[in-house]
Amino acid sequence: MNRRKFITNAGKAAASMVAAPYLLPSGRLFAASGSRVANHVIFVLFAGGIRNQESVKQQYLANQGLPTQGNVMPNMLAGAPPTQNLVYNPWNPVLSQPLSQQGTLFSELRYSQGPTGHYNGHTVAMTGNYTETGLNLNVNPEFPTLFEYYRKHSDPAKSALNAWWLSEGLGPYPSLNYSRHIEYGPQYGANYLRPATTFGNLGDNFLKEALNYQPDDVQRLHKLTHFLNSNFDRSGMDAGGVINNEEDRQRVKAFITGILNGTIPFEWPTPTGTQQGVSGDLLNIGAAWKVLEAFQPELMVINTFNLDICHSNFTGYIDFLHKADYGIGWLWNKIQGPEGAALGLKDDTILICMPEHGRNMQPNQLRDQNQLAAYDHTSDQNSREVFSLIVGPPGKVKQGQVVGNTSNPVGESIDIVPTIAHILGFKDDIPGGLLPGRALTEAFA
């Protein structure tokens, strides 16, 4: 190489070093380019399979041969409650204004493809991709979850303490905090809890006495394990599960033991503030508030699930629907109240609710104690009809707007992930081809 060529090449190399983008720790080349609508998103998978008939259409018992209609979800929807043939114990709304008036209601959203199973419904909502997998297997999904998109494509990179998934039950749901996608996976996953177990009898028996070590001992432990691991070729990451850094892990540990030993008082989302009338869904919602209070995550997904009792008990379904509605109202009240303001959540949080799927138009053969017919969900058209509610402060979310109707449905289940990516400002950084849905931008001011 002659001198002239060397100088030219060296100059080009130097120029490219200055001009070229830096590779960020998150694996991206550039910082997130989109601006945020809000800094916190709570996605409630209002699950268990909810028919639009009993929710947004407010038909109550009209499909049971009784001429009684009315709104059993007074915290989420505007409308008068039923006044006769009450098969549930009505609780006074916790909100003075229903959430549909504090946001935008997509009244006819569609779950367009694949079997309407619970695992499918959850997976579709949390990955933004339809799935044909019909089994409720405890297996990480094929496509990345919204947690992974969020953590990988946010800048600066977000720790797992910023992303939480809380489920009412176990079954296949613990596996939804990250996918088996080769480009994503546990390093971008969310913290997961099933509060009924962690904070229930099992946690009480086996976790309550777990020691919260002093920083000196944490340091010693770190030193020892570092030495032991340095003498072993394989990685503990292969064991699966999301991995918090040491500091965050100790914070989560202190949180769990704090709830178990009562130093972090648990609040019951019921009218009396006690366990009276509490359901598994309300326990999950109460735990969600505690996580928000402790960590102020930017992204949280929780589900309700007790409504699945509708397979055999329509009365129970109505009761749980009413209670889950109360819980959502209670949670929003906390976020928008003084406690939420102190935590920086007020007016900076967007709440999204959507059932994972609906239920059949035709009932099955079972009747409950009130002789009301039960409903399954076997992928008929009715079980593909759901709603979504996007709630947020004025200026961020359009208030009191209803989008779509039966003859003109707007939105799909796969649209929630891109919508959340839009809110948190990383939608444009997600590689093409991964998300077939669109952001429901009609909801935003």
Added chain:
Amino acid sequence: MPASKYLTGCLIALLAFLASCQETVIQETVHDNVIYEVDTVSIYTSNVEKDKLKSSIQFISILYADLFKQAITSATLARLDELKLSIGDKGLANEMIITDFLQDAGVELPSDADMRNDIASFVNDTYIRFYARQPTEYEAYYMASMIEQDPGMTPALVYLSFMLSDEYLYY
């Protein structure tokens, strides 16, 4: 009777007697009554032999046996497995379960004085107890040094570090 004939007759009589009264001893072993005791031995000559990840059930069973020196009941095993499922950070779940166990009086935990009286034996025993192998010379030396140089290093912390280490996840 000549002596030889007498002796022959006695021998035949003796053989006939032995043949007619042969005792048959049958030893029955009832396996349910056999008591197996935990006897910690080295299984691995090197940690390179550990290439399979323990399942959650295996991890809990082995952990329990290593700490309490007795087998876990199936009911407790199922409950702990469910508890582990309920926490997404499996390392955290393990840490919490182990530290909770370490508070249990049933855990065979040497005192700090015992550990410091013979650090070399403690290190050796700990490697065998949790890793089912002897430490290498380097491991034995370095681990002993860490204990020796730090008065705050307790047997519980050492045990915990072994049970939280990557090697303990494998067999």
